[in-house]
Amino acid sequence: MDVPYDQFLREQVAGDLLPASDPRQADRQRIATGFLAMGPKAFEESKPDVFRMDVIDEQIEVIGRSILGLSIGCARCHDHKFDPIPTRDYYAIAGILGGTETLYGHGTRGIKATAFHNTALQPVGPDAPRLAKAGQDYLDTLQALTLKQNTARSDRYRVVRWLSDAKVQLGKPGADAAKLQPEIERLNALIGEWDIKVKAAETELSNWQDHAPEMPGWAMASRDKPAPVNCRIHVRGEVTNLGEEVPRGVLRVLPNPAGRISPSSSGRLELAGWLAGAKNPLTARVYVNRVWQHLFGQGLVTTPDDFGVNGSRPSHPQLLDYLALRFIGHGWSTKKLVRELVTSRTYQLSSQPVPASLAADSENTLAWRMSPRRVDAESLRDAILVVSGRLNPARPSSEILAAVHPYRHGEFTTFKPQFGQELYDSPHRGVYLPVIRGLPPEMFQLFDFPSAERPTSRRDESTVPAQALFFMNSPWVISESRRATAGLLSNPTRDDATRVNQLFERAFSRKPTPDEVKQALAYLSGPADTAFTGPGHVSKAEADARPERWTSLVQAILGSAEFRTLR
Amino acid sequence: MKPSRRQLLQSASAGFGHVAFAGLAAADAAKNPLAPKAGHFQAKASRVIFLCMRGGPSHMETFDPKPRLNADHGKPGKTPHCKLLGSRWPFKKSGQSGIEVVELLPETARLADKLCVLRGMHTDNENHPQALEQLHTGSFQFVRPSLGSWVLYGLGNENQNLPGFVSINPLTALGGRRYYQSAFLPAACSATLMGDAQRPSANASIGNLASPRLTGRAQREQLDLMQSMNRDFAAKTADPRVEGLIQSYELAFRMQDELPHVLDVRQESKETLALYGIANPSSGTFAQQCLLARRLVEAGVRFVEISHLEWDLHGSLNSGMVRNCAQIDRPVAALLIDLERRGLLDETLVIWGGEFGRTPEDPTQDGRGHNNKGYCMWLAGGGVRGGHVHGATDDHGYEAVEGKVHTHDLHATILHLLGLDHERLTYRHGGRDYRLTDVHGTVVKEIIA
Incomplete structure (x- = not known):
């Protein structure tokens, strides 16, 4: 499915307010508004006004950074120091979101200080109208x-x-x-x-x-409060220091063809329309830049979250504009955008260094080659499962979390620290693993999986010894290596050279060079930890040692720079 | 002419790539976020040990005597239905400086002349998670880098065979991981966590530190094979990060050798083990952490945090204070003595304290509530004035009234002692420069030796 990006945005921000031709579509659109509800919440906060404004602030921050590439959140306490965003504009948007009821459910079960929280959720599913009332009461x-x-x-x-x-x-x-x-x-x-x-x-x-x-099914979602209200400026961001009331609206520095928000409307639909409008000069640029970054490793603008004064200038400004306009012209189709990029000459360039270009532009800002880049945590996990032969590429039939941790409706427990590790047992791809805030699995923590508390536009590419230790000693890596070994040795008619070929093709998507085959075979025939009794004589010890030697070889391949680099 | 991707991948010529690569590797070494670097000015301290007293220890039962509160014991407090609650333990003037320390901490009291007691501490939030987060990161609203991460970012690590920021038995549940993370700073500045507060262990260690199946020799052989492939790959791609990867494997291999030695407290003399009270069943776990902290900073680790968890005494104040003080007194004193006799105290800043203090009143009369408006911490070593008291709370201990030191001021001062200007230690993220102290913080000059 290739949902047009402008439609996607309208649904994320105001799906509940869009027309729907059938109940299924209505549900889908309501669920999309979970975008506004899913941010981290400070449930320990005891002051309702502070909590409410923090929720709004998180929404503004995420909308600003992710959709517009602007740090609107800076204007909560003072006019933006660099970009033309006055505090007034912040509170104009805050008014829109203040008229929105955010349905985030119970939070952690049994926290006392939640007296002022609305614990409702959005009922969804074919029987929702019939079941919702009794379900919510329950x-x-x-x-x-x-x-x-x-x-x-x-x-x-x-x-x-x-x-x-x-x-x-x-x-x-x-x-x-x-x-x-x-x-x-x-x-x-x-x-x-x-x-x-x-x-x-x-x-x-x-x-x-x-x-x-x-x-019924329950979803985090957003819906309008009964009556729209304007927000007053919170001087220095303080809830106790209220200034003048600001009419609901959007950033005044950007074009707004729709004009004013009607007094009877919360303004969320208008906000969504403005964000996703073809006249908005940022939305399409920010998005195509993200897609470019995803495919090429670094964006045309290297600060994807900041297209403001402090952001970096685009390396190819005309190209960025061209792609943004094409994208809008093609009906905001992500698929068409990706197709255009991956069929380009630039995308098909080798990652091979060219000395003169390397000397002139070592950072590859001008995209004269494909930049080699680090494989991210999820892909690395998946790639290891591919080598071991255990990956199930299909979408899981049910939620992985529910299988590992059965829970009943309304029961949101505090997860146990060891819980995250059990998820490794899932043979499904990393993208299907649940993300539990503050509790990423060990491997994700080690390999720069971003914090789930805030939007992150670019992951770190850290190189720390803890990662090396993981590849050298982790029981999980060893067991996957053993699994791969078992697969490689399962056909007794193959010789080792063929197996080395097979391993290289699977791990590196290429054949080994003759030197590499020689090196691998030499390693395999080397003395094992157990006693080696000499050529021509296969002892029990040697027979036992052989799979272990293979396991060491597989493990070395998995930990190698080539396996961990995309190029 | 477009180079064929597959062709080039397969026929990598090591020649020119290698030449270009050498220059890039040098540039990358300069980018290593953990390489040791100079601060902004001459430092008084180069390492930090933070003794984090989770839960908020009572100031009026440790380092802030309140005779007036004792005299008014049982009278109505500020809060309805709450009576003032005096401290049941006398304080003693200790050392030449005559700093008053509660008699529950006799060993610490002996070292009063080393302590710089801050009695005017205050912070913004009275809930544990937020106050702890602010104590560690300066902010309780947003995810920000930890103090230790900022220090590591500013100064790098002295020993490239060891992690630079270590937290022993940290609280990882309930958002606790956020206290030790680098947030937007380079990921290498995150804390290395040893053990877990939910299963506190004297033998806390680092994950994957030993091979469960290969001998050192066999592992070296395996690593040689991998590194040979890695060097080929580096030459082939001219990707400077590969050199970093090669180095990280060598560091990890060395860490396997060095870190277990650092963590092996059995190498200590009997006298030292006795000094810390390792064998004492009640204080043993904390003593072990103190000794590990010394061993880690001695080996060149920049920032070590250890925790004692049980200071949130809403009830059972009397028994709780006796238990907690007995658990920390000897180990903490031993740490200071041990650092000093090894010549490390001058350059090691030791910080003791929790996220806030306690109220002078309570309805149960055997417990105290949270108090973020006034409490105490102490610093020792690392360029602070020993035998010095800075600041004061009011007569009952409700609020800091003199020499007030906010969490931001404490952070500014810690950075200052380490040779870092809290206004200049910045990181550009999301369009602006971030600081540990945000737009706040004043260095408390009075406490610097």
Whole structure:
């Protein structure tokens, strides 16, 4: 499917407000507005106004950086220091988003300070109209009962701690037993009372869970509040320091053919139309630059999130404009854009260095060759699974997270730290792995997977010893290498030279040179850790050592620069 | 004429690529974010050990005596239904400086003349996650680089065989990873995490540090094969990063040798182990962390953080303070003594403290609430004035009133001691220059020796 990018943006920002020809489309568009709801939330924040403005700020920041390549968020506390974005414009957009109800659900289960949070979610699916009301009521009660149970448990635990303190005091020399003994008895009795209360709360919750009604699907989403409101300027970004009210609107420095926002509209639809409009000079440029970066390793503008004064100038300004206009002309089709780029001469250039060009432009700013680049974390994981023969390229039939960690509706637990590692067992591609904020799998952490808390336009390409240790010693790399070895050795009629060929083709997509074959065969015949008894005589030790030697070879290939580089 | 991609890939001529590559490799070495570099001016300290007291230790029960609070014990506090709660333990004037230290910390008190106590600390948020995040990164609203990452970014690492920023038994759940990450700074500036606070272990280590199957000799042989392929590849592609990769494998190989030695505290003398109280069942884990911290900075690691978790004493204040102080007192004192006798204290800045302090009142009368408006921390070594008290809270300990030091000021001062100007240590990201201290922070000159 090649959803036109302008339509995609309209749906992300205001899908709930767009016309839909059938309920399926309506659901799809509503789910798209999860874009605004999925940002990180500071659930510990105790001031409702601060929380609300932080949510809006996160939305503005993400919209600004990802769609427009502008740091609008800078104007929250003062006029933008570099770009023509006054604080007034920030609060004009804040007004639009302030009229939006963000449906982010319960957050972490059982957090107390959520009294002011709206825990509703968007019901979706064919039966949503029929099931939503009972489902939402069930979830609300579930949340209340969970809180009640957790509170009872922690209150009981407090008494348990008092009791253990009292016992410690009693055990000390010179303790006042006459005073402590009755206290201990009193606390024991109190714990008995709490046991009953805790049990009751647990039973109540568990009974409630046994009677869960039939549920619709639930999605994070956005919808308009009943009445649109303007936002007042927050002087220096403070919720307690309110200045003048600003009419809802968009950035005034950019063209806005649609004009004013009607008093009865939240303005979100107009915001979406403005962002995705052909007259917006940034949206298409920012997008084609991202696609270019994705395909070529670095963008024509090397600061994809910042097309402002502080961003870098495009290396090929006319090319950027040409591509942006073609893109709009082709109906914002990503597929056509990609096809045009990958069939270009530039894309088909070799990564081979040319001395004169290298001397003139060592950073390859002018794209005289294909820049070699580091394979990212997900692709590296997938590539290892390809070599080991374990990759399942199909889309998983159900959510991977649900398979590893079954959860019931409305139950969002705090994930256990070791949980992330279990995901490695999935043979599916890395793009299908769930991203749990603050808890990326070990391999992703090591290989520059970006933080899931903020938009990241370019990944780091770090080279740290922890990555080397991972390839040298990680049990996962070793087991995948063993798996690859088992596959290579499975056909007894093949000779080792053929197997080396097979390994190189699979890992590097090329045949080995004769020297490389020779080097690999020499390595394979080298002395193993176990005793080697000489040519012509295959001992048990040697037979056992052979697969291990192959495993070492595979592992060396997986850790090599060539395997980790795209060129 | 378009060079055929496949042809060239297959027939790489090592000649010209290699020549060009040599120059690029030199340029890349200059880009190594961990190469040691000079600060902005002469540094007083070159390394940091941060003893992070999670939960917020009570100032009025450690380094900030409040006689007036004791006198007013039981009277109504500022908050409805809360009574003032005096401290049950006396303080002693200690050392020549006469700094008052609670009697629960007798070993630390002996070293009072080394301590520079900041009694006027304050910070912006009274919740643990935000306050801890601000303590570590300066911000509690946004994901920002950790203090240790900034220091590593500013100064690099002295020992290229070891990580530059290590956090032992860190809290990784509940967003804790954010306290130690480099955010937008180069990823190499992130902390190397050893162990996990949820399973605190005296034997915390780094992942994948030893081969589960190859001997050192066999692994060297394997590495030689890989490095030979890597060198061919570097020549073929003129990609300067490949040289960095080759070096990182060599560093990792050396780390396998060096780091286990650094982490192996059995190499310490019996006297040293006894000094830290390693064998003591209650303080052993923390003692081990203190000793590891010394061994790491001694080996050239720039920034080490260790944690003690249990200071959030809303209830069981009395037993909790006795337990916690007993767990940290001897190990912390031993760390200072050990650093000094090895000549390391002058250049090692030791920081003790938590994300905030406690309230002087509580409804339960055996606990204290969170207090971000006034609390204490102390610094030692690394160019700070020993035997010095800076700042004060009010008579009851509610708020800092004199010599106030905000978290941003503390950060500015720490960077200053390391030879870094907090206003000049910047990183360009998302269109603007970022600082650890954002637009805040004043160096507390009074505490610098």
